[in-house]
Amino acid sequence: MGLSAQAGDKERYIITYDSNSSDLKKGHAVKAQGKNWFAVELDEKGKSAIKMKKGFKKIEVDAKRFPMGIYNDDAGDPVTQQLTPYAVYQSQANQLTLGSGQKVCVIDSGLDMSNSDFTWSNITGDNDSGTGNWDEHGGPHGTHVAGTVGAADNGYGVVGMAPGVPMHIIKVFNASGWGYSSDLAHAASLCDTAGANIITMSLGGGAANSTEENAFINFTNGGGLVLAAAGNDGNSVRSYPAGYKSVMMIGANDGDNNIADFSQFPSDTITTGRGKKRTTETDDGYGVEVTAGGVDTLSTYPAGLASLSSLTVDSAGVASAATDNTGTVSGETHFMGTAEAVDAGALGKICVIDRGAISFAAKADNCAASGGIGAIVVNNVSGVVYMDITGTAATFPIVGAALEDRAAIVGSTTASIESGASDYGYMSGTSMATPAVAGVAALVWSNHSSCTGSEIRAALKATADDQGASGRDDYFGYGIVKAKDASDYLTANACGGGEPPPPPPPPPSGDLTADGSRSKGGSQLNITWSGFSSSNVDISISGQGFTEANDGAASFSGADKRTTYTISVCEAGTTTCAPDFTL
Structure with missing residues (x-):
């Protein structure tokens, strides 16, 4: 299945070239670029024009990519595996x-x-x-x-x-x-x-x-x-x-x-x-x-009380959710947008439909009126769409699909739907x-x-x-x-x-080296600090603090040789410190 762009619609394409690209890029807002390629948005007229320019090699659709789930269910049918x-x-x-x-x-x-x-x-x-x-x-x-x-x-x-x-x-x-x-x-x-x-x-x-x-x-x-x-x-x-x-x-x-x-x-x-x-x-x-x-x-249900579906597009399995309309169907696909109107292009095909604008039942009815043989409704928010299709006159299989799989589904040429009563199904809460x-x-x-x-x-x-x-x-x-x-x-x-422990203290930051001596005349302390990520450091000597620039040195003397001094150097305004030194 393909959806042709109208003359005034722009899509994003990747252009590759053999040599100088200045003429190719002229007049276009480049969205991304690399060695011998760049990405731009073009309408049909622009596509034709760029193919005629010097250095042009190839044009490809710049396909959309969506985030994948961090954790997913295993794929397959729980009845058989x-x-x-x-x-x-x-x-x-x-x-x-x-x-x-x-x-x-x-x-x-x-x-x-x-x-x-x-x-x-x-x-x-x-x-x-x-x-x-x-x-x-x-x-x-x-x-x-x-x-x-x-x-x-x-x-x-x-x-x-x-x-x-x-x-x-x-x-x-x-x-x-x-x-x-x-x-x-x-x-x-x-x-x-x-x-x-x-x-x-x-x-x-x-x-x-x-x-x-x-x-x-x-x-x-x-x-x-x-x-x-x-x-x-x-x-x-x-x-x-x-x-x-x-x-x-x-x-x-x-x-x-x-x-x-x-x-x-x-x-x-x-x-x-x-x-x-x-x-x-x-x-x-x-x-x-x-x-x-x-x-x-996904979990267990009383036998036969759940509805479960399997959906493949171009032979690749994607997540889906069954509706009350169950059954099996395979065929070519046709994209109907939000399916707000009858579309002759859907005759004999599986309708691919975006969620939004009208009810799920109305979408199904318009697919049926177009001669469709099944329907896949793609969510407009993250996750698979679970649908209430009460009131639809359609009798063919209908399943919901996830926004994350939209590019694959809308861009597909064939699809296969299998859904029916199951001993397994989905709940949320x-x-x-x-x-x-x-x-x-x-x-x-x-x-x-x-x-x-x-x-x-x-x-x-x-x-x-x-x-x-x-x-x-x-x-x-x-x-x-x-x-x-x-x-x-x-x-x-x-x-x-016991109870959850407090978060661990931040790792040591920077380096503090120190030495000192004691004599009859008092105490002498020499310190050097470096490698802190902040521009300034806070220095504390036995509780008396001051701020200095990072990567420095200082010497201090005291009259009392019996006093014990504890020196700490920390990133300014934080508790991220080098190990203390005691003299």
């Missing part, structure tokens, strides 16, 4: 092997037994007269969450953060899709009775209460670890149970280490009481402590990040079984990959959780590593 979700790589879960002794209690909507991608002999649960059997889903959410924790490493489907880890399932959501805080308090007790040492909750709501809070305090006091989702409203509101100090609050990030725009970010300061009884406390337990991948997370951290915690803890939940919690914070503002911030907390780094930290520091 095992895929590793991007968050497993991002959080280093693929760098550790699960040991024994851990059990994760998943408090959610149940884990449906129809999905075979679990080590079912390691999974137990509690039935409830109000919510039904734990192994029958109350919606796909709980099955998706459980897969992120511990989907089996078995050669197909997806792999969890802690593959095959024993799990206990508590189904707390009723038919309306919610439960009470008292249900969570009771569930915590059931988790404890079942022998779980980690609780993960991808749920939350407003208002704290002491009964619920005390249940989680008791669990952590018994050596356990409790995690809960920060929430998905993209604001600074504190949700519960994540907002209790005894519960580790988890935020979500994407595959490019960016915070998810929906991830809530309450402060770590809480105020209670009124008047003279008003108190304020700051503790990292009141805010987000760490994050993990929670944007477009802090609900997806929370079980990821729970799985990481189980993985790390299984390699350091003598630790307590509080010590595992501290290690995860101490080794998180700092993102966003330097140090702890309200969005990322301490950063993106890292399994291997946390395990190495515990190996080096034992379980009592």
Whole structure:
């Protein structure tokens, strides 16, 4: 497929030449250049003209390039091969092997037994007269969450953060899709009775209460670890149970280490009481402590409840998202822009469409009215577009694609779409990040079984990959959780590593050389300094300071031969210093 430029439209081209380029460049704004080439914008008339000039050799389209994701899912079909979700790589879960002794209690909507991608002999649960059997889903959410924790490493489907880890399932959501805080308090007790040492909750709501809070305090006091989702409203509101100090609050990030725009970010300061009884406390337990991948997370679904797609353009696979219009189609492609009108060029072809201007359903209808046989809608912001095409009359397969792949898709000549019902699908939310951290915690803890939940919690914070503002911030907390780094930290520091350590001091800067002598007449001190990056240095001799230019020398004498002198030289106005000298 090609899109021809209109006479007045300019595109960017690379011009290569054999000899002097002065005539070729004349009258053009050069955008980039190198040896025997330069880049310019040309319309059709300009292209024709430059080809006639002396020294011209070749003209090529200056193709656009887009940033690639730092971490990506494995490519392929989970029905026929095992895929590793991007968050497993991002959080280093693929760098550790699960040991024994851990059990994760998943408090959610149940884990449906129809999905075979679990080590079912390691999974137990509690039935409830109000919510039904734990192994029958109350919606796909709980099955998706459980897969992120511990989907089996078995050669197909997806792999969890802690593959095959024993799990206990508590189904707390009723038919309306919610439960009470008292249900969570009771569930915590059931988790404890079942022998779980980690609780993960991808749920939350407003208002704290002491009964619920005390249940989680008791669990952590018994050596356990409790995690809960920060929430998905993209604001600074504190949700519960994540907002209790005894519960580790988890935020979500994407595959490019960016915070998810929906991830809530309450402060770590809480105020209670009124008047003279008003108190304020700051503790990292009141805010987000760490994050993990929670944007477009691939995991398990109850059998057949997900829609999954595969998209190739010019025989190269690209990321895609299925819609309600599933099926299989292959053919030539035609670019329809934003598809705001019927386009005869799409007859018998797969429509390539930019997001924007009109609804997804209207785009599909215009493709169908043009005689199209399928549609690929490309996002206008980073990531794959997930579409609601309710109301379209089109019956052919329709998938969404990512802005990052736009150049390849728009420039393609052929495409192939396969989509249909699947046991695997995507969800986004802090609900997806929370079980990821729970799985990481189980993985790390299984390699350091003598630790307590509080010590595992501290290690995860101490080794998180700092993102966003330097140090702890309200969005990322301490950063993106890292399994291997946390395990190495515990190996080096034992379980009592404590709270996250302060940042290391800056490395020594510059050189200080000194010598001195003592005699009956007093003390003599000689110093020389050089190699500092600042133009001036601050010199301190036993607390008395002054500023001098960099690269200098000085001598000092004192009347008292018994006095000890400590000399430091630092970059001016900083704490970046050379090692001290003492006389």
